[in-house]
């Protein structure tokens with residue numbers, strides 16, 4: 193007989209038959225339609241798909257920012273469906289980092305204060321040495337006293353990455369992290385993300401529209417109509433073949 197438990201010793205993120213329906217009745221929209229996948233520790237997954245295919249919804253459900261209508265999401269073995277809102281918030285603070293396209297830094301705070309924010313919110317004292325080390329990790333030594341308006345877009349995104357990593361999350365989710373950056377700056381940020389996976393075994397899941405950004409990943413999931421319709425790994429991951437798969441999906445979606 194198979195028994196299910198709320199937690200296990202497994203690490204990483206698992207999604208099993210995840211469905212997400214927004215609204216109800218005639219206005220119901222199925223954003224995810226039975227997604228089953230794993231984000232293993234120390235791997236870098238890119239999530240691609242036409243507009244409206246469910247990429248952000250997948251990220252939000254996997255990160256515990258939104259609850260699936262059906263199915264199971266586990267982070268490091270904990271079934272998020274068993275947690276109440278407080279439990280979910282505590283799990284997110286400890287285990288999940290999030291990086292957004294728009295950086296989402298607090299403009300009145302310095303880079304160091306922004307990086308320290310998650311620790312303060314979790315009621316932990318922010319050790320200045322730890323904060324400076326996090327900024328050094330993203331190549332921003334000496335910039336800790338600057339406010340976001342005094343930093344370039346790429347530097348602001350690197351502060352946001354340091355902030356996402358300060359609590360040493362099991363998994364880092366990034367929603368179009370290079371969407372607001374120019375090509376050269378994007379490459380710097382992508383190399384930084386790649387290094388975090390290679391040298392610190394950070395687990396990373398990134399939504400992107402950009403085939404070049406996706407080519408930095410170990411695996412690319414292609415979504416269409418809320419389903420994983422294709423997966424590319426290893427030698428199949430190059431920007432040109434990703435772009436041609438995307439063109440096929442966009443044609444199918446009538447984009």
Ligand SMILES: Nc1ncnc2c1ncn2[C@@H]1O[C@H](COP(=O)(O)OP(=O)(O)OP(=O)(O)O)[C@@H](O)[C@H]1O
Nearest residue numbers: 214215221223241242243244245246247248249250
């Ligand atoms: N809060 C919501 N209420 C109703 N429908 C929603 C909501 N959020 C998303 N949707 C719908 O769910 C589907 C998937 O949306 P989602 O934002 O996940 O797609 P996406 O692939 O990230 O799109 P894009 O690339 O345009 O950002 C879309 O049809 C969208 O309109």
